[in-house]
Each structure stands twice: as structure tokens, then as C-alpha cells.
Amino acid sequence: MAVYTEVSDAALTAFLAAYDIGTLLSYKGIAEGVENTNYFLHTTGGTFILTLYEKRVRADDLPFFLNLMEHLAARGLACPQPIRDRAGIALGELCGKPAVIVTFLEGVSVKRPGIDHCRALGGALAGLHAAGADFGMRRANNLSVEAWEPLFHLAEPEADRVSPGLGERIAGDLAILEAGWPSGLPSGVIHADLFTDNVFFIGDDLSGLIDFYFACTDAFAYDLAICLNAWCFDADGTFHREMGAALIAGYEAVRPLTPAEVEALPILCRGAALRFLLTRLVDWLNVPPGALVQPKDPLEYDRRLTFHRSITHARDYGWGGVASA
Amino acid sequence: MAVYTEVSDAALTAFLAAYDIGTLLSYKGIAEGVENTNYFLHTTGGTFILTLYEKRVRADDLPFFLNLMEHLAARGLACPQPIRDRAGIALGELCGKPAVIVTFLEGVSVKRPGIDHCRALGGALAGLHAAGADFGMRRANNLSVEAWEPLFHLAEPEADRVSPGLGERIAGDLAILEAGWPSGLPSGVIHADLFTDNVFFIGDDLSGLIDFYFACTDAFAYDLAICLNAWCFDADGTFHREMGAALIAGYEAVRPLTPAEVEALPILCRGAALRFLLTRLVDWLNVPPGALVQPKDPLEYDRRLTFHRSITHARDYGWGGVASA
Numbered sequence A, B: 001m002a003v004y005t006e007v008s009d010a011a012l013t014a015f016l017a018a019y020d021i022g023t024l025l026s027y028k029g030i031a032e033g034v035e036n037t038n039y040f041l042h043t044t045g046g047t048f049i050l051t052l053y054e055k056r057v058r059a060d061d062l063p064f065f066l067n068l069m070e071h072l073a074a075r076g077l078a079c080p081q082p083i084r085d086r087a088g089i090a091l092g093e094l095c096g097k098p099a100v101i102v103t104f105l106e107g108v109s110v111k112r113p114g115i116d117h118c119r120a121l122g123g124a125l126a127g128l129h130a131a132g133a134d135f136g137m138r139r140a141n142n143l144s145v146e147a148w149e150p151l152f153h154l155a156e157p158e159a160d161r162v163s164p165g166l167g168e169r170i171a172g173d174l175a176i177l178e179a180g181w182p183s184g185l186p187s188g189v190i191h192a193d194l195f196t197d198n199v200f201f202i203g204d205d206l207s208g209l210i211d212f213y214f215a216c217t218d219a220f221a222y223d224l225a226i227c228l229n230a231w232c233f234d235a236d237g238t239f240h241r242e243m244g245a246a247l248i249a250g251y252e253a254v255r256p257l258t259p260a261e262v263e264a265l266p267i268l269c270r271g272a273a274l275r276f277l278l279t280r281l282v283d284w285l286n287v288p289p290g291a292l293v294q295p296k297d298p299l300e301y302d303r304r305l306t307f308h309r310s311i312t313h314a315r316d317y318g319w320g321g322v323a324s325a
Helices: A009-016 A059-074 A115-131 A145-162 A166-180 A220-231 A241-254 A259-285 A299-309 B009-016 B059-074 B115-131 B145-162 B166-180 B220-231 B241-254 B259-285 B299-309
Strands: A024-030 A037-043 A046-052 A092-094 A097-103 A187-190 A199-202 A205-209 A216-219 B024-030 B037-043 B046-052 B092-094 B097-103 B187-190 B199-202 B205-209 B216-219
Touching (some): A009 A024, A059 A097, A145 A166, A145 A259, A166 A259, A166 A299, A187 A220, A216 A220, A220 A241, A259 A299, B009 B092, B059 B115, B115 B199, B115 B220, B166 B259, B166 B299, B187 B220, B216 B220, B216 B259, B220 B259, B259 B299
Antiparallel strands (some): A024 A037, A037 A046, A046 A097, A092 A097, B037 B046, B092 B097, B187 B216
16 A cells, blocks of 8 residues: 555656546545555546556566456446557556556445445456456466465465464365365456455445456356455454355346356355465565555454365355355 | 555545535545645545644644635635535544545646746745735744754754764854844745645646645745745755746745845745754654655755855845846
């Protein structure tokens, strides 16, 4: 949540000259996004977000992300739409960094979502999966099951310093997940990071989805599993089944899950929790001195894993409704 | 330049309920202002800045600042205008901090101002002094000459660590300034911190002034001296007399300086430079561990003082035009 690169008025004015969005009225560095520098941008042509990609985003991946946002927006999904310059190019360079201008999306992130928010999220997630169906590019999920062993390897020596027994718990989950990870599930473009920060509401209505910089090609139900983790737990690890039920029902109102997806949901949820536990743990153990960003607590996901280990059926996450468990 | 206080959607929605500015559409923490937390705020009623006052601003001073902005805006000065809630109160409380909503001002800070910017600034500064003439409140300048000795006392033991001989140079200036500081000059409301960050332009036109949190009652010409320091020097200490001439001429086109003000200008410029040298030096020597804000280089003002020590007449700052020196 920081402005890593300061853009001067002169540099921005020169950059905007290549676009057809009018002249500069105002811009403000905003504390949004952990990975990139973002500016709120107002020109005579409208309101935008200017993003400068810092080193954590691979430049090779940018065409996938930008083309995807353009594709989804063209299919009516409420998401930021990259603006092409007069030469037809969306990806520019500013202050020596890859940079892009996207449309500004109104809305507010809900810190403590309720049941209705979860239902709306489910519908939007299924809408995203449908809108991505005919997207022509692919990007492997480089944070899926094959990545967890190497991540664990980075964190293992110090894991127990974060919580006693953590290393052993992760090793146990990892063995089970690697052995039983499902394949052949319905797949396509997934968001892969649809936390509350990345979903906007105006009043009770979902107004849009942002931050597609983890998007990739993977199982749709894994995206749902990520949302169940991100939206339906308290920080103390309590799962709210009525929220899970609303999320799944909202999703299935647009795209019903297949029997294979229903069967896979528990292991997908457990895997999603391990994925965020591992990346947060590695970040936690590697905070650079003078860091502007406070790392997120990995143990939230350790507590969620305690819940996931006890689950045997998708009903326990609310599939089929709250009464069906 | 940081968001010190995170405001949740729920807290903000509750706060906005007291105001008559519509419902929330979006808000973003912005990296603007060193002292306070600022959010860009968009509601169905318009675009605003929400400011939460952090501990460096004295709560007792807030009525002065807010009433002043309201007074100046009512007299047509382009500056943020505090929004009163339905009970008629501008100063609220949010997340346990004093908080206020002000109108959003379009415009961009110019990092490297030119001659025309300086001329426009001079006119706006004189306009501010005129608009404040009938403002009923007073606030002493607590960073004027009486404050410099105590500030120097804080920094003196370590001053030479920042630059060899710095302590001795400051002591020499201080003795001269304390002995010769002028009194009885035309006085009233001054901005006292009109750096380039606090002046907005749209294209070549000055669109507004912001950040009145150092405003106080003091000599008008001292405000001009602050601007000469802040706008007309390079970081290496080179003074640009043609910029000074434009600034002073822009000012005098609205309000001509009195002979006493012209005579006092060199010592006022020297004092203004010492004021910023001292506060920057104290900040520089007291950066808390993990600080989000990079302190500003005090030595910029040490270099400016080298110039000021050589000056004997306002003409050397460009008074009377460039050719008159």
C-alpha cells in the first residue's frame, strides 16, 4: 500500500500526450495495491487509474493481464478497462517502468462482508468464468500445487519460529494435497485473488472486480475455493456456513457445479488455504528493512486449515444450502 | 506521504450519514500531506477530500484553519472549503481522530516551476492576503524568530554530523536575525507554507491553494520571503532572479509592497530559510524507526542561506525587475 514511484507533472503530461483522453486536471498517488504504484487520474476525458508495474509483476505476463481485462470488459464484466494510446497500444512506459491507464471503477471494498455480499460475489465470480470462456490466451497458475513444495522449502527452516509445529502441519497437508490434487475439472480463466479488497460494492450492489494480476488458467472451482477462504471466515478461523452457502448458491445460480467439482471442493479449499499460508509465510519471514508494507498474518490461514482438515464434503461449506449439512 | 489511519467502509458510511453530500461511491487513501491522513472521496454529491488529523496538528488550532478556509473560499479564493454537517459543524470525529471533509480542488503541483508559474503565484499570494484582511481570528506564528533558538537547541549537538560547521553557521545567522528581525510591517493572515506541493495549476493557470495548516497571523512580506525560498532556487542553492522578479511583480500587481517591506525583504528571506533549515534539521535528526515519511534534506536551506548572506537589497531578489540590479 504505497507509492513506490513518484511521477512528476512533467513526466505525466508527456505520457498523456500519446493518449486521446484529454488534458490533465489532477492526479494523486493512492495507497492501493501491494505490488504496484497506482495513481488516481482525472483528465478532461474522464477518471482513470494509472498503474506503474513494480518489479514483483513479470513484464512478460502483462499482455495476458491487459488483454484479459479488455476481453472481460468487452463482455460486460465490470472491471477496469485498459486504455489504448493513439497507436493502439495499452502498455506504455513511464519513469522507466511498464505503465498502463485503465478506467476508474466506482465502488467500495467491504471490510466485513455479509451474506448478501457473498451471494453477489458468487454470481460475479461465475460471470467472470463465463466471460472468460472465449479468451484466447493461457497463463499457467504458477502458485498452484507444484509451487507449494518449493515455497515450503523457503519457509521451512523458520516456520516454527512463527508458530510451534507449523512446519509439521504444513508438511502433512502438503503430502495429502500433492497425492490427491484433482485434475480434469472444468477450467478456464480464474481471478485467483478475489479477496474483499478486489471486489467493489455501491450500497448493496456489487459494482466491479479489480486487480487481475494473479489471473491464470485453472479450475473454476479452485477460484470458488479461494473465495470461500477469503470471504467466509473470521480472522480467528471460524467458518460461517451461511456465508459459504450464499457464495456457492450465488455461483450456481449462474453456473451449476459439476459432480466432480462438488466432490473436489474440500481438497480445493484446503489447497487454497495452504497456498495463501505459504506465500504469506514467505513474505512474513522476508520483510525487507524499512518496508512500507506490513505483511499479512500467515497464521490466519493456519487456523483455516484446522477447519479444512475436518471437512469431508462440500455440504460442510454450505453447498446445497445451510440446512443440508 | 502516507495513510496513517485506515478508515473502513462501515466507519465512513456512518460518518457520512451526518452530512448532506449524498451516498458513498468510492474512496481511496492518498499519499498526500506529511502530517495528516487524506482520502479522496467521491459521493453522489460530489468529489471531496476527507482529512483525519494526526497528532502533529494541534486540535486547538483546527477551528482557526477551518474557519480560515471557509472565509477565504467565501471571498472567492480557490481553496478547499470545509463541508458542514447537518448540525452546521465542520469538525467531526472519525476513527477516534478529528476529521473534516473539504471540497476537492482540481489541479496539479508543478515540480519545476517556471517564470509564469512564479508570476501567477505572486498574484495568488497577494489575493490570499487581501481575502484574509477581514478574517476575525488570530493565530500566532509559532515557528517565527522566537522559536528558532529552541529549535536550534534541539539540533545543535548533532548539527555538525549533518554538515561540518553547520552549527556555527546557524548560530551566526540566529544572532543577526534575532537582533535585526523587523516589526511593525503590514500583517494579517499568511499561508506560511506555500511550497510547490501546495499550489495547483491546470495547464498554465493557477487553479488553487491548499494545506492551510501552518497559516497564522504575521507579516505579509514574510509569506513572500517563504515563496522566494521555496520557488526560486535550485536544489543546489542557485537563485533564479528572473523567477524572483516575476513572483514579486505578480504580487505587487495586486498589492504593492511598502518601502519598509522592501527594506525588510533580505532579512525576511534569510529568516525564512533558517526556519525551514531548522525544522528540517530537527526532523532529519529524529526520524523514528520504521518511518513512512522520508525527511526533507535540511542542507538545501543551508545552501540557500549562503546566498541570502550575500544580499543587501531587495533588488537582488528581483524587486523592481531583473534589469534593475
